[in-house]
Amino acid sequence: MLGARNEDALKAVAGEITANGGKAVFRSTDVRQRSDLQELVALAIAHCGHLDVIINCAGIGPISRFDALDVEGWDAMIDVNLRGTLYGIAAALPVFARQESGHVVNVISTAGIQMVPTMGVYAATKNAVRTATEVLRQEAGPHLRVTEVSPGMIATSFIDSINDQPTRQSIGDxxxxxxxxxxxxxxxxxxxxxxxxxxxxxxxxxxxxxxA
Incomplete structure (x- = not known):
């Protein structure tokens, strides 16, 4: 079960999975909309009868120095990186409770481990998710597993969301x-x-x- 905003990318990934003998269902999903996450989980249950794992990995990084005052970028990172993850957790937890089984995987970032200039708000959103993940783990009880995964520099389209050109060039290199x-x-x-x-x-x- 796949969910993301980019429907063309979803179709491509689903096609690759199917071509390799797997099965894939996808739904256009905007993690800023709680209802989208609820509907994605409902779709997974409709197709599979249960929900084993939810992987919350949506993230954007319009990073810049604080004095650039990109407040809109700050809001966007909070909405996607933090609020979107919380919405995913909220959609899955009632299902996991009924099943008495489940696994929440939250993808965070090494940016929350090694602090560097330009990443103040981005790292803050990631560390907020890190804190929420650890508390969820402590609250989870004997049937729910909780994992945080912190990627470093990965070959993705992450740099496309960086508006500050010097930062984009430096990180891109x-x-x-x-x-x-x-x-x-x-x-x-x-x-x-x-x-x-x-x-x-x-x-x-x-x-x-x-x-490093």
Missing amino acids: RVRAIAIPPEAIARGILYAIEQPPEVDVGSIVIRPTAQ
Whole structure:
């Protein structure tokens, strides 16, 4: 079950999964809309009869120095990175409670571990998710597993959301030099999911070997 705003990208990924013998269903989803997450979860249950895992990984990074005063960018990061993750959790928790099983995976960032200029608000949203994830883990009880995954520099379209041109150029150069493919993150998530029900992998950091 796939959900994202870019429907063309969803179709492409679903087509690749199907071409390789898998099954995929997708729905255009805007994580800023709580109802979209609720409908995505409902669709998963309609097709599969249950919900095993929810992976909250939507994120944007219109990063810049604080004195650039990109308040709209700050609001957008809060809405997508933090609020969107909380909406995903809210959509899945009632289902997991009924099932007495489930797994929440929140994709965060190493930006919340190593603080650097231009990433103040971005890192703040990611660390807010980190805090929420740990508290959720403590509240989860014996049937719900909770995992946070912190990617480093990954070859994605993340830099497309950076409006500040010097920052975009600097980070883009670094990403092109050392970034690892998204599949590295997928393997880490799969590792956590494939553990026995009584094993909860709490935190994984996945970064390029060359990343300081």
